[in-house]
Amino acid sequence: MDGRRDRVAGAMRLLADGDRDGATSVLRAALAEAPDDPDILHGMACVARASGRPDLAIGLAGRAIAILPAAHFHITLGCALHEQGHLEPARAALHVATLREPRDARAHAALAAVLGEMGRWGEAEASLRAALGLRPADTALLLDWARAAIMGDGVGIGPRLEASARRFVAQDAGRLHGLAVLLSERGRHAEAEILYRLVRDRCPDQGAAWANHGAVLFALNRHEEALAALEQADRLAPDVPETLNNLGLVLMALGHLPRAGVALAAARRCAPDDARIVVNDATILTDMGEDAAAERLLRGVLADPVAARGAEGARAEFNLGTLLLARGAMAEGWRHLEARERLLPEMRWPALAPWDGSALPHGRLLLHAEQGLGDAIQFLRYLPYCLRRVGVVLDLPPALHRLARTMPDPEGLIASRCMVLSDEAPVPDDVVARCGLLSLPHLLGMAEVPPFVPYLLPPVPEGARVGAPRVGLCWAGNPAFRFDRRRSIPPQMLASLGDVGGVCFISLQHGAAAGDPPFAMEPAATGDWLDTARVVAGLDLVITVDTAMAHLAGAMGRPVWLLNRFGGDWRWSAVFDRAEAPRWGNGTSRWYPSLEQFRQDGPEVPACAWQAPIAALRAALECWRCVDR
Incomplete structure (x- = not known):
């Protein structure tokens, strides 16, 4: 008996070393002597699996189990059934294996693989957790667990893998990358960033690793870090279109418009048929004021019947619509703007025409x-x-x-x-x-700006506009907007406004930025937008960046000064300026006759581009406080 076991063990060593023929020869000789020996039958099942014959393995393992229902026989049977696509029988066999020998990590891991293929990811994650409890140092099991946890919408995957960072080596980079992709696809960018960083640290000489990390940092609005990562990626692997594209977008978000234009133009040269990159290049050209070149690119995308039907075609048409609106071609612009419906999230009312x-x-x-x-x-x-x-x-x-x-x-x-x-x-x-x-x-066929009368009229608070002029200030938009840094202003840049005497400032800032005002002022209004509108109704002037606050004050007919970025939104373009010259700033608006603009006059970085309009606004505010209102 011990001799047969030794022969089976020797055959399994040969199989483990890749010698299937040697293992087969030993087991066949042993089987001729003892055709009903369950260990020999199981060994033959293992050889059959290794030879790509799970169908034979199922029969051999089944015969072995009929004689001796050992846990590891059930593992082999379950794995062979899995390989043949018989998922439920495989699950049943492996479940029996875990019951017969709950301390065998292989059984839990094999069961998890079947459960995952069945889409039962919560159960798969639990099985892998059990396996990890038995073999906590097994890196492959940890990565398998992470995949099951992601697929089952589990939480805390990134931090757990980060805590185990020392265990990962360069050979694990591919699996870590795959997990990061899964997290990114689910919008879990913060956790994906951890894994992309782990990949980067294990492959520091690979441009792709830096590029992927830079892309997810950009998705998290960590722009400076994204810029550093993407620049390193470009140094390690120059002229990669995707790297250059993301580099251009990051530079654009940071307000480095000329550098963004260089990067995106290079990306387009490297991948002239990539409609996504072409549309991005057209976007930066529009922001730089090069409308004719941008229009040629966008119309080129729309002339391609394949690209025009896809998401990039919708982006191209929508961007063409905003470009045409900014030029004053409103009928065509409104028509092309309808392409946005193809870009918006799935319609909540699909049954409505x-x-x-x-x-x-x-x-x-x-x-x-x-x-x-x-x-x-x-x-x-x-x-x-x-x-x-x-x-x-x-x-x-x-x-x-x-x-x-x-x-x-x-x-x-x-x-x-x-x-x-x-x-x-x-x-x-x-x-x-x-x-x-x-x-x-x-x-409605309305190709002109409609005549304006104030159309939001909250009641004016009792006692408002008495005493010192009251000025509302809003300096930041929604930070989740990818390009918010170009429209929002760091509060310290507006600190000089607080030196204008004889003015009472009131914060109109919403969100987290409200906690960091540029100088002491009355606190921000709380509540919904009617509460904010009531505050605005009692003000003599609103100063704001391009946020909903400008539209609110304008729709109420209240005086509003808009600090506007170069190449800003279509609705603030010079084509919509009123015929009358501005009294205070360097632009007006037919959308809101009470609004004046203080526009940036060039594509410099925000720290430089805001200096002139802020200085002009401060000087205008000094004069404004002295005039009758």
Whole structure:
């Protein structure tokens, strides 16, 4: 008996060393002497699996189990069944193995592999946790666990792998990269960053490792770190289109427009057929004021029938729309802007047909906000025109509900034909079509800026505008916006405004930036946007960067000074300036006649580009406080 066991053990060593023929010869000789020996049958099953014959292995392992139901026999049977695609029988066999020998990590790991293929990732993660408990130093098991945990939407994967960083070697980089990709695909960029960093540290001479780390740092808005990583990637592996593309986007986000243009132009030269890079290059050209070159690139993408149908075609058409709007070609611009629907998240109301702009013979229109609060405020001015054609159910962010109810209603259309949908309320049954607010100019055929009258009219607080002039200040937008650094202003750059005497400053800043004012002032308003509007109604002037605050003050008809970046949003372009010269700044707006702009005059980095407009605004503020209002 011991001799047979020794022969089986010797055969398994031969198999482990890659000598399948030697192992087969030994086992066949042993089997001829003892055809019902379960260990020999199991050894033959292992050889069959190694030879790519799981079908034979299933029969041999089954015979061995019939004689002796050992746990490791069930593991071999379960693995062979798995390889043949018989998932449920494989799961059952491996489950038996874990019950018979719960201290065998191989059984738990094999069971996890089957459960994962069945999509039962929570159970797979639990099985791998059990295996790791038995073999805590097994790096392969740890990486298997991480994959199962990610697929099962588990948390804390990145930190756990980071805590085990010393265990990983260069050979683990590929699997770590795969896990990072899985996390990135699920929007879990902070955890993905940890893994991309682990890969980079193990492959410091590989440009791709630095490039991937730089890309995820950019996704996290850690722009300076992203820039350093991508520059290193470019040094290690020059002329890689994806690296140059991301480098250009990071530089653009940081406000280094000329350098961004150089990087994106280089990326396009390296990959002239990559529509995504072409659109990005067109974007920086637009920001640099090179509209003709940008338009040629965008129309080139749209001329390609394959690219035009995809996501980059939608981006190209949308960007062309904003370029045309900035030029004043409003009818064509509005039409191309409709491409944004192909870029927005999946429609919440797929059963509702898009509205074509005509009167509805029955039922009402769902008119919904679709982008930022500023867009919603600006395009509410088109609501009365829409109500002349259809009844409306208005879907707005909850923060705007009470504010929207302050719209004047001289024709009674809002009161009689518009209902604001309450938060999370179902869409009424009589709604038969849908439309985004930004589609109204196109669908209503309005190719000019509508005549302006203030259309948000909250009550003026009692005792407002008495005493020293009251000036509201907003210096930052939403930091989650990838290019926020170009529109927001570091508060210390506005510190000199606090030296203007005879002015009472009130913070209009929302969000985390409110806690870091440029100088002492009355605290920010709390509550929804009606509460903010009530504060604005009591101010003599609003000073703001390009955020919803500019639209709020403008829609109320309150004086507002906009600090605007070079190559800014289409709606603030010079083509929309009023015929009258500005009184204080270097630009105006037909969208909001009470608004004046203090524009940057060149594509310098923000630290330099903001100096001139801030200095001009401060000088204007000194004069403004002395005049009658």
